[in-house]
Amino acid sequence: MSIFAFDRSHHDRQGALRKDDLWRAEDPRVLVLGGEHVATTDGPAVRWISLQEAPEGEWIYLGEQHGRHHAAVVVDRVAEELGPMSLRILAPLLDSDELSLALHGVAMARWLMSTPFCPVCGTRTQVRQSGHLRVCSVDDGGCGKSHFPRTDPAVIMLITDDEDRALLGRQAAWPEGRYSTLAGFVEPGETLEDAVRREVDEEVGVGVGEVRYAGSQPWPFPASLMLGFHGRATTTEITIDEVEIAEARWVTREELKAEADAGTLLLPPRGVSISSWLVESWLREEITATW
Ligand SMILES: [Zn+2]
Structure with missing residues (x-):
């Protein structure tokens, strides 16, 4: 069992790789997320799939852990066959490595799902930086503001x-x-x-x-x-x-x-x-x- 609080982060967020989705060429392990629900396997543990197996959704690059790159794809609802489970219930059952990635992913998923429109001018925003930035594009008639994830x-x-x-x-x-x-x-x-x-x-x-x-x-x-x-x-x-x-x-x-x-x-x-x-x-x- 992991300690939920005060633990160090167990993945390197590698912010430089968010630009241009450079991590996509690195055979990342992919987590499927729907709000606070995470795809799981028996154990329970996080269910990792390949980029090719992933459903359509909004992408988040999470970072590197033990030499592997990790990403998450955000869907409206995690399919039943992928064993969706709320992170509230799953968190105390995960090891520190998986918990670190899952907390990052769920926090980002919640932000992405709740902020489709620019809070300044109401234009639909575009996702950049592998999920870590929303831009209200002037090309779409927007105000040009950048919006970052909130804590x-x-x-x-x-x-x-x-x-x-x-x-x-x-x-x-x-x-x-x-x-x-x-x-x-x-x-x-x-x-x-x-x-x-x-x-x-x-x-x-x-x-x-x-x-x-x-x-x-x-x-x-x-x-x-x-x-x-x-x-x-x-x-x-x-x-x-x-x-x-x-x-x-x-x-x-x-x-x-x-x-x-x-x-x-x-x-x-x-x-x-x-x-x-x-x-x-x-x-x-x-x-x-x-x-
Ligand atoms: Zn705007």
């Missing part, structure tokens, strides 16, 4: 207080007993540190002082990059917003372990999310009241 930053944070307790919340949509770290999107013109402080204040009314970066995780559903932080609380009284958060509480390590063992407190799945990594680093005392 939307979101912060996710493990907040601790002076007694070394952790702050966990339950979203309104989650079942009773399921808790996680707080999270939220970064707003335009905002620093990451301020986004951490604002989200914690908005969701549970707790003040946060010092904030430190911990690690990141691509989450291409459709375009997020989860940025993990540790934060030190300056206040402890909880006032939940009751829209996003149904419950929030401070827990000690002993309480968390005991309740998780008893099954009365459910944490995010282990090893597959930055949220569980943040909680587990705190449980292992890698995040403490004295950092």
